[in-house]
Amino acid sequence: MASSISSSEQIGADTSRQTLPSGLRLTAADRPGVAQPVPERDIPDQPWRGISLVVLVLLILLTSLWEWKMRSLKLVPGDESDGTYDSWARLRHQVDKRDVPVLIIGDSRILYDTDLDRVAQLTGVRPIQLAIVGSSGLPILEDIADDSHFKGLAIVGMAETAFFDTKHTVARPKEALELSRWESPSKRASYQIQRVISPGLAMLDEDYQLSTLIFHLDPDWRHGVRGPYHDVWKVGESGADGQAWIWRRLEHDQRLSAHARSVWHQLFPPFPIDDKSINGILVRTKTAVDKIRARGGDVVFVRPPSGPDMRAIEDKHIPKARAWDALLAYTHTNGIHTDDLPASQNLVLPEGSHLTRACATVFTDAYIRVVAQQTPLLHLKSDLPRALSTQDCVQTPVASMH
Amino acid sequence: MIFNSLVFVVFFAIVLILHAMPFSWRVKKINLLIASYIFYAAWNPPFVILLWLSTVVDWFAARGLAQAEQQWKRRAWMLLSIVVSLGLLCYFKYGHFLVENFAHLVSLAGFKYSPPQSSIVLPIGISFYTFATMSYTLDIYLRRAEPARNFLDYALFVTFFPHLVAGPIMRPTELVPQFEVPHKATPYQLRFGLALMTLGLFEKAVLADGFLGPVVDQIYNGRTVPGFIDAWVGTLAFSGQIFCDFAGYSITAIGAALCLGFALSDNFRFPYAAIGFTDFWRRWHITLSAWLRDYLYIPLGGNRHGNARTYFSLLATMLIGGLWHGASWTFVVWGGLHGLYLSVERLLRKQFSGYRPGRIASGSLGLLTFVLVNIAWVFFRSKTFHQAIVILRGMFGRNAHAEPALAAIYIITTVVIITGLVLAHCSMRNQTLEAAIGRSHPTALTALWTIMAFAVVIQHGESNGFIYFQF
Numbered sequence: 010m011a012s013s014i015s016s017s018e019q020i021g022a023d024t025s026r027q028t029l030p031s032g033l034r035l036t037a038a039d040r041p042g043v044a045q046p047v048p049e050r051d052i053p054d055q056p057w058r059g060i061s062l063v064v065l066v067l068l069i070l071l072t073s074l075w076e077w078k079m080r081s082l083k084l085v086p087g088d089e090s091d092g093t094y095d096s097w098a099r100l101r102h103q104v105d106k107r108d109v110p111v112l113i114i115g116d117s118r119i120l121y122d123t124d125l126d127r128v129a130q131l132t133g134v135r136p137i138q139l140a141i142v143g144s145s146g147l148p149i150l151e152d153i154a155d156d157s158h159f160k161g162l163a164i165v166g167m168a169e170t171a172f173f174d175t176k177h178t179v180a181r182p183k184e185a186l187e188l189s190r191w192e193s194p195s196k197r198a199s200y201q202i203q204r205v206i207s208p209g210l211a212m213l214d215e216d217y218q219l220s221t222l223i224f225h226l227d228p229d230w231r232h233g234v235r236g237p238y239h240d241v242w243k244v245g246e247s248g249a250d251g252q253a254w255i256w257r258r259l260e261h262d263q264r265l266s267a268h269a270r271s272v273w274h275q276l277f278p279p280f281p282i283d284d285k286s287i288n289g290i291l292v293r294t295k296t297a298v299d300k301i302r303a304r305g306g307d308v309v310f311v312r313p314p315s316g317p318d319m320r321a322i323e324d325k326h327i328p329k330a331r332a333w334d335a336l337l338a339y340t341h342t343n344g345i346h347t348d349d350l351p352a353s354q355n356l357v358l359p360e361g362s363h364l365t366r367a368c369a370t371v372f373t374d375a376y377i378r379v380v381a382q383q384t385p386l387l388h389l390k391s392d393l394p395r396a397l398s399t400q401d402c403v404q405t406p407v408a409s410m411h
Numbered sequence: 412m413i414f415n416s417l418v419f420v421v422f423f424a425i426v427l428i429l430h431a432m433p434f435s436w437r438v439k440k441i442n443l444l445i446a447s448y449i450f451y452a453a454w455n456p457p458f459v460i461l462l463w464l465s466t467v468v469d470w471f472a473a474r475g476l477a478q479a480e481q482q483w484k485r486r487a488w489m490l491l492s493i494v495v496s497l498g499l500l501c502y503f504k505y506g507h508f509l510v511e512n513f514a515h516l517v518s519l520a521g522f523k524y525s526p527p528q529s530s531i532v533l534p535i536g537i538s539f540y541t542f543a544t545m546s547y548t549l550d551i552y553l554r555r556a557e558p559a560r561n562f563l564d565y566a567l568f569v570t571f572f573p574h575l576v577a578g579p580i581m582r583p584t585e586l587v588p589q590f591e592v593p594h595k596a597t598p599y600q601l602r603f604g605l606a607l608m609t610l611g612l613f614e615k616a617v618l619a620d621g622f623l624g625p626v627v628d629q630i631y632n633g634r635t636v637p638g639f640i641d642a643w644v645g646t647l648a649f650s651g652q653i654f655c656d657f658a659g660y661s662i663t664a665i666g667a668a669l670c671l672g673f674a675l676s677d678n679f680r681f682p683y684a685a686i687g688f689t690d691f692w693r694r695w696h697i698t699l700s701a702w703l704r705d706y707l708y709i710p711l712g713g714n715r716h717g718n719a720r721t722y723f724s725l726l727a728t729m730l731i732g733g734l735w736h737g738a739s740w741t742f743v744v745w746g747g748l749h750g751l752y753l754s755v756e757r758l759l760r761k762q763f764s765g766y767r768p769g770r771i772a773s774g775s776l777g778l779l780t781f782v783l784v785n786i787a788w789v790f791f792r793s794k795t796f797h798q799a800i801v802i803l804r805g806m807f808g809r810n811a812h813a814e815p816a817l818a819a820i821y822i823i824t825t826v827v828i829i830t831g832l833v834l835a836h837c838s839m840r841n842q843t844l845e846a847a848i849g850r851s852h853p854t855a856l857t858a859l860w861t862i863m864a865f866a867v868v869i870q871h872g873e874s875n876g877f878i879y880f881q882f
Contacts, residue, residue, distance in 0.1 A: 034677075038701050053603065053846070055848065063861075195412040195419075213871055219621060219866060220617070
């Protein structure tokens with residue numbers, strides 16, 4: 010069979026020259042040991058003007074239809090919950106640039122369950138939100154502890170399963186911190202362009218990429234394999250100002266919330282965390298807390314609610330006495346556990362792990378009032394709005410209460 | 412800056428507009444040069460200094476070479492160029508690797524030496540632009556080419572952004588003459604260039620990153636011991652990923668240059684339709700294999716000094732070619748395997764010199780080539796030899812405790828893509844892409860272009876770097 014090129018002193022080839030079949034052009038492979046001439050690039054004989062115009066029109070049409078479809082699926086233009094850390098890096102830089110009175114660190118629970126505007130209504134201070142989905146707050150706490158600029162209050166939210174994990178929840182904070190320390194000019198510029206176009210487009214959500222949607226079609230067709238169907242699907246939505254919520258569709262779509270719940274159950278298998286790991290985390294946390302306190306700052310821990318099914322798994326994974334109680338005792342730190350907060354009982358958690366928007370505001374209202382009592386670094390305003398209660402948020406139809 | 416990023420879209424639009432403005436040719440070239448430096452500096456600005464260093468040293472070495480009359484002076488200028496280029500490459504790319512191996516060697520001799528933690532960052536594309544600048548001085552040394560007439564043309568040859576960081580590895584004689592006379596894309600070139608860019612981005616963003624990358628990661632980054640199906644699908648996925656990633660980059664680069672009115676060299680010619688390994692290397696990364704042939708294989712003796720010398724040159728070239736891809740012994744083994752394949756093929760060709768395979772035999776030989784190329788890819792992708800052996804054992808059905816690792820959807824998408832890719836390569840193996848496009852019906856072409864562009868739009872997501880950037 011004919012080859013694409015003629016042969017001469019090609020690597021491993023004989024030196025006899027073959028004829029070049031028609032429809033081919035010579036390449037560098039055909040010209041051994043000589044100066045390579047200017048390449049030829051022929052343009053195929055096609056009505057390119059008409060083709061390109063039709064392609065452009067069709068592309069605009071299809072993209073518009075796709076955008077419409079994505080909006081009908083309750084994706085939101087400007088949503089920045091895309092698994093990248095550009096926005097996070099910018100928020101982190103604020104700690105270096107100005108006197109930040111309050112910042113929030115932790116995992117997706119404190120991220121989605123905190124209403125920053127409500128904090129501002131209660132205290133006059135809008136915290137910097139540095140919590141990261143699926144991560145332990147400890148690496149960020151240590152980073153902040155090493156940053157002499159920070160002399161304020163760090164509210165550290167946690168699911169113990171994330172905070173005391175030493176394997177699975179440290180990669181994302183590490184990646185985010187690396188980006189905050191060095192970001193290439195092209196990445197910075199891409200982010201700025203993204204911020205310009207993102208508010209007009211809902212389709213940019215990475216959970217709704219073409220390949221992701223196709224991969225999710227497979228509900229375990231192959232026996233014995235848990236495939237991408239069991240990955241975490243879209244859970245949250247967020248804006249550029251750091252405010253994040255549970256994704257609005259999860260509040261009403263029982264199929265999606267049931268899927269998310271089943272994924273959480275798989276993500277936290279009830280194997281116990283060993284004492285050595287726990288002690289290591291306690292020591293690191295105390296070191297970080299002490300550094301912040303030495304500068305006049307303070308740290309308060311917050312444990313947001315989880316549904317009864319999730320809580321049962323979490324308690325098997327790492328019981329409250331071994332984690333939460335030990336943490337507060339060892340670090341001599343104040344903390345607010347959802348169990349001890351009357352206003353956070355019976356809130357709605359559509360997928361068992363995160364509160365609805367309305368309930369997040371109620372939870373925020375409750376825990377911020379207690380934080381203000383526990384630390385002199387946060388003061389409630391004199392014209393305080395009334396305290397919120399469970400009744401302010403439980404009318405959501407999905408029944409997943411505890 | 413990478414092609415599949417928003418910032419490149421804006422950058423490229425500005426470059427196109429500037430290039431279409433009624434400036435003098437010199438001003439347009441300066442614009443392109445500045446744009447190319449911005450393109451490179453967008454990763455890490457300080458590394459532009461390396462690019463300048465490489466550019467300036469080879470410019471002066473080439474001038475010295477051209478003016479020198481005695482052979483020893485010519486050789487000295489040539490060596491200066493080689494030492495600086497390879498020195499940069501060795502320090503940034505192989506420094507840590509060399510120190511690690513040195514430590515291992517002295518430990519074998521009973522000495523204990525712990526090398527300091529390396530903080531060397533690999534400058535993007537250094538392997539590509541050092542090879543481009545070396546070819547400039549080497550061509551002049553070998554009296555194949557004259558030095559460029561002015562520094563601007565030469566600097567633009569080195570820096571021209573479409574080929575700068577991942578090839579095609581251009582030779583000065585291919586590009587410098589294009590910069591000497593005004594070039595502006597015709598409307599046809601512009602439209603066809605955009606079509607090529609769409610094809611390249613489709614291969615990269617949709618096929619390589621979207622569909623094949625996750626499958627490869629599942630096998631090569633996972634902890635499961637793969638069985639026959641999983642090991643093969645994971646490796647086939649990698650063969651598709653590396654092709655779509657790199658050929659996608661090359662096609663995008665060729666399209667981008669064409670939009671500006673310039674022609675870059677072919678870098679791939681449907682390699683998975685190769686019959687035999689000589690044929691494969693005429694189709695895979697053509698500009699690198701031709702570079703290695705011209706500046707390494709032939710100077711080592713090529714095939715003109717007897718069998719022993721030929722096999723030595725062949726193996727040495729392929730081993731160095733393997734090492735070019737990365738500072739790891741797994742790459743060397745990959746190169747060595749290809750050297751072995753080529754040597755065996757050469758022996759067989761001599762043994763059966765009169766044999767002309769028919770259609771079935773050609774198909775079988777093509778299939779055998781593809782299978783052996785995939786076996787070599789295992790070493791290319793594996794981080795360690797242990798991992799490579801585990802996967803190879805899986806491919807031969809020898810993993811006793813294998814577990815299923817890939818979901819059915821991963822297997823289905825990989826098989827569909829790889830089958831489509833191989834069939835496309837087979838159907839076009841004896842023609843150029845342009846010839847195939849020229850024979851297509853305009854409606855089919857419109858539909859294909861639209862589907863690819865739409866797939867790129869709805870795949871979007873975070874821009875992943877190209878695999879070959881790390882080389």
